[in-house]
Amino acid sequence: MENEKLPSFHDQSRRDFVKKTTVLAGGLIAAPYLSSQANYFSGAPDVIKIALIGCGGRGTGAAVQALSTKQNVRLVAMADAFRDRLDGSYENIKEATKATPDRLQVSEENKFIGFDAYKEAIAKADVVILTTPPGFRPIHFEEAIRQGKHVFMEKPVATDPAGIAKVLATAEIAKQKKLNVIVGLQRHYQTSYRELYKRLKDGMIGDILSMQVWWNQGALWVKPRKPEYTEMEYQMRNWYYFNWLCGDHIVEQHIHNIDVGNWFMGETPVTAVGMGGRAIRTGKEYGEIYDHHFVEYRYKNGVVMNAQCRHWKDSVSRVDEEIVGTKGRMICDRGVILDHKGKTLYQFDRKQHNQPYQQEHDELFAAIAKGEYKFADAQRGAEATLSAIIGRMATYSGQSIAWDKALASGINIQPEKYAFDAPPPVMPDADGNYAYAKPGITKYFS
Numbered sequence: 152m153e154n155e156k157l158p159s160f161h162d163q164s165r166r167d168f169v170k171k172t173t174v175l176a177g178g179l180i181a182a183p184y185l186s187s188q189a190n191y192f193s194g195a196p197d198v199i200k201i202a203l204i205g206c207g208g209r210g211t212g213a214a215v216q217a218l219s220t221k222q223n224v225r226l227v228a229m230a231d232a233f234r235d236r237l238d239g240s241y242e243n244i245k246e247a248t249k250a251t252p253d254r255l256q257v258s259e260e261n262k263f264i265g266f267d268a269y270k271e272a273i274a275k276a277d278v279v280i281l282t283t284p285p286g287f288r289p290i291h292f293e294e295a296i297r298q299g300k301h302v303f304m305e306k307p308v309a310t311d312p313a314g315i316a317k318v319l320a321t322a323e324i325a326k327q328k329k330l331n332v333i334v335g336l337q338r339h340y341q342t343s344y345r346e347l348y349k350r351l352k353d354g355m356i357g358d359i360l361s362m363q364v365w366w367n368q369g370a371l372w373v374k375p376r377k378p379e380y381t382e383m384e385y386q387m388r389n390w391y392y393f394n395w396l397c398g399d400h401i402v403e404q405h406i407h408n409i410d411v412g413n414w415f416m417g418e419t420p421v422t423a424v425g426m427g428g429r430a431i432r433t434g435k436e437y438g439e440i441y442d443h444h445f446v447e448y449r450y451k452n453g454v455v456m457n458a459q460c461r462h463w464k465d466s467v468s469r470v471d472e473e474i475v476g477t478k479g480r481m482i483c484d485r486g487v488i489l490d491h492k493g494k495t496l497y498q499f500d501r502k503q504h505n506q507p508y509q510q511e512h513d514e515l516f517a518a519i520a521k522g523e524y525k526f527a528d529a530q531r532g533a534e535a536t537l538s539a540i541i542g543r544m545a546t547y548s549g550q551s552i553a554w555d556k557a558l559a560s561g562i563n564i565q566p567e568k569y570a571f572d573a574p575p576p577v578m579p580d581a582d583g584n585y586a587y588a589k590p591g592i593t594k595y596f597s
Contacts, residue, residue, distance in 0.1 A: 199519055202228040202276035202300075204269045204291055205283030206240035209305055213280050213335070214240070215247045216509050217303070218254045220516040225256045230263040230272035231283075232387055237262055266569040273298050278519060281305065284390040285398060285536075286565060289314040292529070293321045296330060301519055303512065305335040307406050307536040308529065310398035313563035315537045322529035329524040333515045334532030336410045340514065341507035343486040343499040344411070350497055351415055355488055356476030359416060362456040364408035365469040366400075370462055373436050383566075386575045392438025393585075394543075395564045395576045399440040401427075401546070402539040405460040409542070410535035411472045411483060412448070412456045419534050420448035420456065420541075422553050427546030429587065431463050439577055439587040446542040458542060549590030556596060 199222055203214045206229055214226055226244065231237040241257060248255050263271045269291050273279050279295040281288060281304035288308045295302050302325070308318045325332050338344040350356075374388045390396035397403050413419050425446035432442035443461035450456070471484040479490040486499025504510075518525040541552040566576050579585050 197223055199224045199278055199516060200227045200276045201225065201278050201280060202230070202272040203240070203280045203282070204230045204272055205281065205287075205305075206231040206237045207282065209335075210280065210282030211240045211243050211247075212508070213282055213303065213305070213512070214244050216512040217278070217280060217516065218244070218248050218251070219509065220513050222516040222520045224516060225254055227256050228261040228263065228272040228275035229257050230268035232264070232266060232268070234264050237264065270294055273300060276300060278303065278516070284387070284396040285403065286310045286314075286390075286396040289317040289321070292318055296321050296325045296328065296332075299328060299330065301331045301515070302529075303333050303335070303515055304529075304532070306410075306532060307398055307402050307539060308334060308532045309536055310395060310402060310540070311562050311564045312537065312540065312558050313561050314565070315533050315540070315558060316561070318529060318533045318536075322527065322533065325529060326527055331515060331518055331524060331526040332529045333511050333526050334528040335511065336407060336528070336532060336535060337507035337511055338407060338411055338483075339414065339507075339528075339531075340511040342503050342505045342510075344483060344507075346497075346499055347481050347483060347486065347488070348415060350488060351474070351476075351481065355479065355496055356474065356481055357478035359454055359474060359476050361454060361475045362412045362415070362472065363475075364405075364412050364456060364458045364472045366405040366408055366460040367466070368462060368468045368470065369464045369466070370432065371400075375436075381571050382578060383571045383573055383575050386438070389436075389438065392436070392440050393575065393577060394439060395566065397440065398536075398540065399444075399543050400462060401441075401444045401446070401458075401460050401543050402536065405444070405458060405542075406535050406539040408460075408470070408472050409448070409456075409458055409538050410531075412458070412474075413535055413538060414531075415472075415474055416450055416454065416456075418450060419538055419554060421451050421555075422449045422551050423447070423538075423541040423545040424551040425458075425542060425545045426549070426590065428590075435579065435582070435584045439585045441546065441587070444542060444546045446545055448538065448542070544595055547588030547590065548593045548595055550595065552595070560595065562595065 201217055201224055203210055218224055218226060229237050245255055261275055273295050278301045281291045285307045288304060292304055309315045376385050386393045423446050427441045427444035429442055446458045448456040448458060474481045479488055479496055481488045488497040490496055541554055541557045544557060545552045564576055566573060577585055
């Protein structure tokens with residue numbers, strides 16, 4: 152690793168990077184769709200209409216946060232693959248906003264169900280909240296921007312390199328249309344992280360030498376299979392355990408910490424190598440994903456970021472980042488900067504406003520209400536997502552995965568058809584078990 156030649160792709164400018172990915176996505180930005188119904192030149196009208204696409208827990212929370220902003224907002228449309236999920240979300244939003252009931256205005260006609268429901272819901276709104284499982288994010292984002300809507304979308308923004316290319320190309324169209332896009336990598340909107348970043352840029356810890364990032368926690372939910380489920384419905388309801396939907400937990404969760412590393416470094420890694428497996432979570436109910444990953448990311452100047460994530464019950468938990476520099480170190484979750492003798496150089500005041508989930512919506516809707524174009528997070532979200540994806544590819548294969556080679560690969564793990572009677576990309580064997588990656592056997596590149 153120490154003497155390997157780093158890919159020249161990362162010596163290119165940020166603009167060159169986006170230009171290259173546009174070609175990979177099939178030339179999406181060659182003829183941008185400039186709809187007469189879009190509001191991107193003058194901002195949204197007085198009432199800002201919102202559509203929620205994806206009615207799970209995170210979608211419900213995001214909708215409540217959007218409806219809690221100071222602007223004149225209305226939730227007017229909802230879409231989900233499942234009616235029971237939409238109905239449950241609607242009732243939870245209704246309860247959470249009972250002090251301002253006029254903000255929830257979703258008629259029965261504007262509740263859309265099915266794989267194509269997002270198109271109709273998007274058409275009803277000025278702002279779209281995209282919170283489905285991340286495998287759908289590229290096509291939903293593309294449609295929202297095609298229709299000229301501002302977007303809040305959750306991380307990650309894709310589950311494979313082909314999806315990343317599509318998101319990057321769509322991000323360029325959003326910029327041309329001056330459509331605000333915020334990605335739910337909320338640490339960028341968290342006061343404590345903003346203060347740490349400011350002091351990093353001011354030189355408080357000197358030059359970065361190394362980074363360690365963690366998302367280690369216990370087990371997550373599992374939904375039992377029911378006899379009436381098709382295989383597609385079963386996987387959709389257990390989306391966390393299938394890569395085409397989730398991307399594995401290194402992509403779905405650990406992206407937050409990997410993103411902080413990229414943000415503080417000011418660039419993305421050039422290679423990833425690592426290890427992982429299924430040590431504890433081995434049953435067929437856990438689909439095809441691993442329960443632990445450890446990845447060594449290397450940046451072009453030689454700095455290494457060690458990234459680890461795991462889902463092990465009754466084990467040490469930590470969700471955090473530690474940035475080590477020539478003059479000191481910062482421990483991000485604690486909001487503290489120490490010198491190398493342990494002396495505190497800075498401590499974030501916990502009394503300050505530090506609620507990033509609400510802050511990202513506050514800033515987005517304030518800009519839209521003023522007719523301002525301020526947010527273009529999609530490229531950063533795609534870069535963070537691809538960083539996590541190459542980590543997954545590294546642990547699954549045992550290979551060293553180069554960023555540019557992965558992106559250029561066009562690897563696509565999505566199904567050929569989105570329908571409940573269609574086969575998903577991975578199917579169980581006769582005993583209900585799913586094949587999973589094995590390092591040294593699973594290969595992406597020769």
